[in-house]
Amino acid sequence: MIGSRAFPYLLILPMLALEGALVxxxxxxxxxxxxxxxxxxxxxxYRRMLADPDFWAMxxxxxxxxxAVDAIILAVGLGLALLMNWSFRGxxxxxxxxxxxxxxxxxxxxITFVLMLDPSFGVFNAFVRLLPGVEESPQxxxxxxxxxxxxxxATVWKGFPFYSLVLLSALQAVPDELYEAATMDGAGRVGxxxxxxLPGIRGSLALLAVLGFIYSTQQFTLIWLITGGGPVxxxxxxxxxxxxQAFRFYxxxxxxxxxxxxxxxxxxxxxxxxxxxxxxxxS
Amino acid sequence: MTAAAPGxxxxxxxxxxxxxxxxxxxxxxxxxxxxxxxxxxxxxxxxSESLSFPPPLLxxxxxxxxxxxxxxDKPIARWLALSTLVASLTVLATLxxxxxxxxxxxxLAWRGRSAFxxxxxxxxxxxxxxxxAPVLALYRSLGWTDSLWALALLHTAFVVPLCAWVLKASxxxxxxxxxxxxxxxGCNRWTALWLVLLPLTRPGLVAVSxxxxxxxxxxxxxxxxxxxRNELYTASLGLATLMTQLDTPLFVLMAAGVTxxxxxxxxxxxxxxxxxRGLTAGAVKG
Numbered sequence: 001m002i003g004s005r006a007f008p009y010l011l012i013l014p015m016l017a018l019e020g021a022l023v024x025x026x027x028x029x030x031x032x033x034x035x036x037x038x039x040x041x042x043x044x045x046y047r048r049m050l051a052d053p054d055f056w057a058m059x060x061x062x063x064x065x066x067x068a069v070d071a072i073i074l075a076v077g078l079g080l081a082l083l084m085n086w087s088f089r090g091x092x093x094x095x096x097x098x099x100x101x102x103x104x105x106x107x108x109x110x111i112t113f114v115l116m117l118d119p120s121f122g123v124f125n126a127f128v129r130l131l132p133g134v135e136e137s138p139q140x141x142x143x144x145x146x147x148x149x150x151x152x153x154a155t156v157w158k159g160f161p162f163y164s165l166v167l168l169s170a171l172q173a174v175p176d177e178l179y180e181a182a183t184m185d186g187a188g189r190v191g192x193x194x195x196x197x198l199p200g201i202r203g204s205l206a207l208l209a210v211l212g213f214i215y216s217t218q219q220f221t222l223i224w225l226i227t228g229g230g231p232v233x234x235x236x237x238x239x240x241x242x243x244x245q246a247f248r249f250y251x252x253x254x255x256x257x258x259x260x261x262x263x264x265x266x267x268x269x270x271x272x273x274x275x276x277x278x279x280x281x282x283s
Numbered sequence: 284m285t286a287a288a289p290g291x292x293x294x295x296x297x298x299x300x301x302x303x304x305x306x307x308x309x310x311x312x313x314x315x316x317x318x319x320x321x322x323x324x325x326x327x328x329x330x331s332e333s334l335s336f337p338p339p340l341l342x343x344x345x346x347x348x349x350x351x352x353x354x355x356d357k358p359i360a361r362w363l364a365l366s367t368l369v370a371s372l373t374v375l376a377t378l379x380x381x382x383x384x385x386x387x388x389x390x391l392a393w394r395g396r397s398a399f400x401x402x403x404x405x406x407x408x409x410x411x412x413x414x415x416a417p418v419l420a421l422y423r424s425l426g427w428t429d430s431l432w433a434l435a436l437l438h439t440a441f442v443v444p445l446c447a448w449v450l451k452a453s454x455x456x457x458x459x460x461x462x463x464x465x466x467x468x469g470c471n472r473w474t475a476l477w478l479v480l481l482p483l484t485r486p487g488l489v490a491v492s493x494x495x496x497x498x499x500x501x502x503x504x505x506x507x508x509x510x511x512r513n514e515l516y517t518a519s520l521g522l523a524t525l526m527t528q529l530d531t532p533l534f535v536l537m538a539a540g541v542t543x544x545x546x547x548x549x550x551x552x553x554x555x556x557x558x559x560r561g562l563t564a565g566a567v568k569g
Contacts, residue, residue: 007391007472008387008391008393008396009393010383011383011384011386011387011391012383012384012387012388012399014379014380014383014384015380015381015383015384015443015447016399016402018380018436018439018440018443019402019403019406019440019443019444021440022414022418022421022436022437022440023406023409023414023440023441024406025417025421026414026417026418026421027409027413027414027417029417029420029421030413030414030416030417033417080311083304083307083308083311084308086304088301088304088305088308094308094312095555096552096555097312097315097316098312098315099548099551099552099555100316100319100548100552101315101318101319102551103497103544103547103548103550103551103552104319104544104547104548105497105500105501105503105519105543105544105547106501106503106519107501107503107519107522107523107526107540107543108322108522108539108540108541108543108544109318110526111322111522111526111536111537111539111540112318112319112321112322112537112540113318114526115325115533115536115537116318116321121338121533123321123338123340126338157315157318161315165555165559166559169559214408217410218408218410218411218412220410220411220412220504221503221504224504225503225523225526238410238412239410239411239412240412242412242413242415242416243412243415243504246415246416246419247416247508252416252420255416256416256417259412259413259414259416262410262412262413263409263413266405266408266409266410266413267405269408270401270404270405270408273404273408274401274404
């Protein structure tokens with residue numbers, strides 16, 4: 001018979017073994033390959049990375065992409081959740097419709113965006129041309145700024161329904177009595193939002209901000225399939241950059257070094273997440 | 284759509300406001316839903332129509348020739364079958380690993396439990412791109428490339444942390460007395476788990492299975508790195524290659540996208556509420 005002291009460890013052992021072999025070990029191995037130099041181990045790869053203007057440009061793009069996606073996803077997600085936070089006929093239908101972009105796999109999402117933006121027959125251009133002063137269809141995927149806007153839009157579109165639905169659950173968990181009391185005290189709509197709604201969903205908002213940060217930092221498939229990281233690296237953020245170094249230039253050491261940076265970013269996000277959790281548990 | 288049933292008792296909704304809100308909801312829904320509508324509509328067009336500009340926004344009858352062409356000219360049925368196989372293996376492996384782990388996290392007190400929880404979080408937020416190159420090197424040295432079960436194992440490794448979390452939340456919701464009563468009645472720990480706890484957490488098990496199945500079904504990065512042989516292509520790989528082949532007719536490409544999306548959309552819609560409860564119960568308390 002298994003001793004009861006060892007029992008919990010036996011239960012988690014298979015899962016721990018798998019995580020160790022296929023997640024933790026590869027991370028360690030990638031980090032190690034970034035430290036390999038012709039003469040043993042050293043920081044040569046990191047020196048090369050930090051001196052590489054392309055690396056800093058990539059970090060800048062990643063920050064821009066991440067902040068834009070995260071801010072827009074939260075703003076749109078909250079706006080929609082507030083809109084839906086009342087009883088109306090057809091709410092269930094709207095909720096279900098909202099679930100759809102979240103459920104569609106990334107590859108079909110990429111296909112849809114690419115075809116909607118096609119310069120010669122994309123439907124998006126039909127809309128754009130209705131705008132005054134637009135004669136030509138923009139070359140969405142050939143212009144660095146537009147391409148960045150496109151991958152941000154696609155990432156937001158696929159991701160925000162989840163944020164809306166979580167925030168809607170959070171809004172519905174705010175007790176009605178609080179609103180009643182606030183109304184008694186003479187609070188208007190703005191006051192109610194500021195003193196009742198916001199504090200009530202602060203925890204969810206903080207959590208979702210961290211999740212959105214991770215979601216956008218990790219984004220690979222949409223960017224890769226819509227723009228391939230182009231035009232001229234304009235949409236090469238962290239994940240596509242690692243992929244290119246490893247599988248296009250076969251520079252595994254450099255790929256490992258960028259991966260370590262990604263790993264550190266994720267570690268900081270995890271710490272933030274845990275602090276948020278602790279803060280919420282205390283309040 | 285816009286008529287207001289009485290809203291929150293505390294706040295009276297005026298007719299004008301109700302109308303404005305309704306209008307805003309309709310507008311936002313339309314914008315959000317347009318790409319989906321467009322994908323389905325484009326897949327139901329004949330080839331002559333799909334090239335006209337500006338493209339018609341409303342369907343002119345339904346033409347399913349794209350789907351006929353897709354299933355007759357492209358190996359989509361095979362791709363979907365292989366995606367189903369990999370996703371099913373992923374679900375199986377996930378359940379085997381996650382049931383005991385969630386039980387340990389939810390029901391037992393042991394040293395290192397919170398550290399283990401943190402480790403799970405940590406692996407959960409690891410960008411797949413960070414490990415893809417070393418994983419490929421590892422798989423090459425083991426001879427596991429171009430193997431669908433090995434791909435399923437990798438998908439399992441990346442979905443198990445989230446699933447453990449969701450299932451732990453389900454286990455937490457079952458009153459301890461029930462399991463204790465079963466133990467007093469002479470069940471041992473395994474039978475208590477099988478006969479009492481698991482039947483009571485069926486919704487959680489369904490949610491975990493759906494999450495694992497579609498995480499694998501949708502996954503592209505690992506699949507494209509580890510699978511190189513055409514005959515082993517899963518649907519996400521097959522679709523990505525259709526995208527890059529310039530001779531694929533547009534409406535066939537859209538039909539492929541719709542075909543690949545039907546299953547996850549149906550399942551997610553069915554379990555959406557439950558899934559959100561499970562996800563938010565684990566993360567957001569209060």
